[in-house]
Amino acid sequence: MSAPRTKPPEPELRRSVTPWGSFSWGYSDVGADIFVGLGLVLAWAAGATNVAFLFAGIVYVCIGLAYTELASTYPVAGGGQYFVMRGLGDLFGFIAGWAVLLDFTIDVTLFSWSSVDYTSQLVPALVNSVHPWLHFIVVLSLVLGLCLLNVLGVRESTAFNGFVSALDVISETLILCLGFLFAFRPGLLIHAMHFSWPTPYQLMLGTSLAIVSFVGLESISQAAQETQRPASVIPRTSVALILTILIFALAYSNLALGLHPWHPITDAHGHAMQFWQIFPHNADNQGKAVALLAEQVPYYGAFAALYVPILGAVLLLISSNSGVFGSSRIAYAMSSANLLPSIFQRVHARFRTPVISIVFFSSIAVIELIFAALPALVPAASALYSQFFHGENGLEFLADLYAFGAATSYSFVFLGLIALRLYDPLSPRKFKIPLNIPMRIRGERVDFPVIAVLGFIGIFSILIFTLRTHALGRIFGPTWLVLGVILYLLYRNHRRLPMLGSRRRDWRTEQIDIRRRAGELELMDEYVANLKASDARRAGQA
Amino acid sequence: MLVLRAVLAVALIVCGVVILVRMLSMLAAGFALVPGVVLAGAMIALGVHRISLILRARRAA
Numbered sequence: 394m395s396a397p398r399t400k401p402p403e404p405e406l407r408r409s410v411t412p413w414g415s416f417s418w419g420y421s422d423v424g425a426d427i428f429v430g431l432g433l434v435l436a437w438a439a440g441a442t443n444v445a446f447l448f449a450g451i452v453y454v455c456i457g458l459a460y461t462e463l464a465s466t467y468p469v470a471g472g473g474q475y476f477v478m479r480g481l482g483d484l485f486g487f488i489a490g491w492a493v494l495l496d497f498t499i500d501v502t503l504f505s506w507s508s509v510d511y512t513s514q515l516v517p518a519l520v521n522s523v524h525p526w527l528h529f530i531v532v533l534s535l536v537l538g539l540c541l542l543n544v545l546g547v548r549e550s551t552a553f554n555g556f557v558s559a560l561d562v563i564s565e566t567l568i569l570c571l572g573f574l575f576a577f578r579p580g581l582l583i584h585a586m587h588f589s590w591p592t593p594y595q596l597m598l599g600t601s602l603a604i605v606s607f608v609g610l611e612s613i614s615q616a617a618q619e620t621q622r623p624a625s626v627i628p629r630t631s632v633a634l635i636l637t638i639l640i641f642a643l644a645y646s647n648l649a650l651g652l653h654p655w656h657p658i659t660d661a662h663g664h665a666m667q668f669w670q671i672f673p674h675n676a677d678n679q680g681k682a683v684a685l686l687a688e689q690v691p692y693y694g695a696f697a698a699l700y701v702p703i704l705g706a707v708l709l710l711i712s713s714n715s716g717v718f719g720s721s722r723i724a725y726a727m728s729s730a731n732l733l734p735s736i737f738q739r740v741h742a743r744f745r746t747p748v749i750s751i752v753f754f755s756s757i758a759v760i761e762l763i764f765a766a767l768p769a770l771v772p773a774a775s776a777l778y779s780q781f782f783h784g785e786n787g788l789e790f791l792a793d794l795y796a797f798g799a800a801t802s803y804s805f806v807f808l809g810l811i812a813l814r815l816y817d818p819l820s821p822r823k824f825k826i827p828l829n830i831p832m833r834i835r836g837e838r839v840d841f842p843v844i845a846v847l848g849f850i851g852i853f854s855i856l857i858f859t860l861r862t863h864a865l866g867r868i869f870g871p872t873w874l875v876l877g878v879i880l881y882l883l884y885r886n887h888r889r890l891p892m893l894g895s896r897r898r899d900w901r902t903e904q905i906d907i908r909r910r911a912g913e914l915e916l917m918d919e920y921v922a923n924l925k926a927s928d929a930r931r932a933g934q935a
Numbered sequence: 936m937l938v939l940r941a942v943l944a945v946a947l948i949v950c951g952v953v954i955l956v957r958m959l960s961m962l963a964a965g966f967a968l969v970p971g972v973v974l975a976g977a978m979i980a981l982g983v984h985r986i987s988l989i990l991r992a993r994r995a996a
Contacts, residue, residue, distance in 0.1 A: 443970035
């Protein structure tokens with residue numbers, strides 16, 4: 394007689410991410426955004442750049458608080474897609490996840506592109522407007538190289554991430570402190586705001602681009618399944634990250650408008666210019682704004698001019714890599730939840746990496762790169778872009794789609810948060826967004842989140858701004874979503890799963906399991922006690 | 936390490952206060968002051984948040 398066979402335990406992600414690891418994981422993704430966003434927003438929002446960042450920053454704080462609550466309550470690897478699927482059902486979970494996937498593929502191209510732009514500050518041969526083919530080939534090589542590294546399973550270590558993050562926080566703090574001390578003139582700032590205020594159209598465009606500087610908090614929630622004591626660590630690191638990024642974005646935008654340049658800046662006719670005026674109609678400068686600003690800080694600028702471009706390029710490359718890695722991980726999670734075909738779960742026998750996912754989404758990144766580079770490479774395409782798409786440059790095209798994907802997924806995350814507060818009031822929330830309206834639904838006490846509603850209005854208005862002002866974004870973004878929904882419906886039909894509805898899942902058991910795996914047994918006990926009390930109350934009423 | 940972090944947090948608060956004072960000295964600018972004031976507020980909030988975490992860590996130790 395053979396011995397009874399026991400089912401081998403499923404492999405789990407190791408919980409090795411510490412508080413600093415969680416912070417640097419998020420920072421290496423979000424912290425790089427200001428390197429890309431600053432120049433783009435200065436180019437369009439001009440004297441209202443700080444107002445555009447303020448509006449996007451307030452929305453970002455709401456998004457950050459929402460992610461903090463959700464990731465500490467449901468510490469699983471899926472991130473926004475999981476929260477939306479749990480709150481609103483499979484179809485909306487798929488749309489949110491698919492929008493995040495668009496962001497990750499853009500992330501790969503946009504940050505590789507910008508990394509080369511920062512390098513061009515030290516290597517002039519890489520300037521896009523001078524040598525577009527060389528620029529294109531280097532960006533393409535970076536994307537393909539990152540794809541290969543991820544296929545082989547080589548990842549930058551958490552220690553390296555932490556080191557670059559720490560170096561960047563120190564450098565940016567130095568740039569800002571010395572800049573505010575020695576080069577900031579409040580009078581210049583007020584002058585720029587009064588006399589260079591943009592048109593409503595430009596302000597909308599600038600605000601929708603400003604959200605680009607705040608994308609990436611998703612990383613903390615994706616790392617939640619590997620974070621030690623997520624319910625207490627995530628709120629701590631998230632709040633610090635939210636405030637750090639908000640301060641950097643507001644500080645850079647105010648400093649850029651009120652900066653008295655160390656070296657005088659003049660136009661072609663020899664007239665003096667303010668610092669921010671070098672960005673409109675100059676795509677080369679837009680791609681390396683932080684390096685240009687650092688250069689203009691008195692004394693420190695001489696040293697910063699040498700290393701800030703390298704630091705920016707490395708940080709952007711790490712962020713680009715997180716796009717390749719993150720897209721394959723989200724596709725894996727979506728595939729496990731039956732939202733995407735199982736082919737995306739397939740792992741290479743030798744390298745133990747999701748090769749098909751990595752190659753598929755990297756290929757999409759390459760297609761996006763071709764669309765972005767086309768106007769600079771082919772003069773005929775440039776004329777076409779000028780005629781139909783307001784002559785958007787490559788960087789703007791990528792930023793358009795990035796803003797579209799982020800605004801779409803964040804809109805659903807807010808709705809998911811509201812739904813989870815209503816449908817799952819019994820899960821203990823160690824961190825809860827402030828400002829709630831207490832009410833009773835089906836006999837349970839529910840806290841209705843006012844900030845989630847305000848955040849939704851804010852991010853939805855940014856989505857409207859994006860669709861209204863981005864000629865390419867309003868075509869390619871919705872096309873991506875429509876193609877995704879068609880793929881989803883075909884797959885669900887093929888697997889005989891509900892097409893518009895959701896699969897039945899036992900969320901109670903899953904939540905207990907999530908808490909148990911996170912090692913938060915007291916929260917698990919609290920949840921079980923809440924369930925028992927609720928069941929007893931219902932039985933009594935019946 | 937804890938002392939260094941505390942010094943950085945205090946520096947952040949001081950920086951926030953300096954920016955706040957410089958911005959408020961130009962009260963006549965009206966709305967144009969708002970982003971600068973929010974920046975100063977965020978710096979002070981982050982400094983206070985960090986100090987509260989350090990105090991909690993010290994109490995736990």
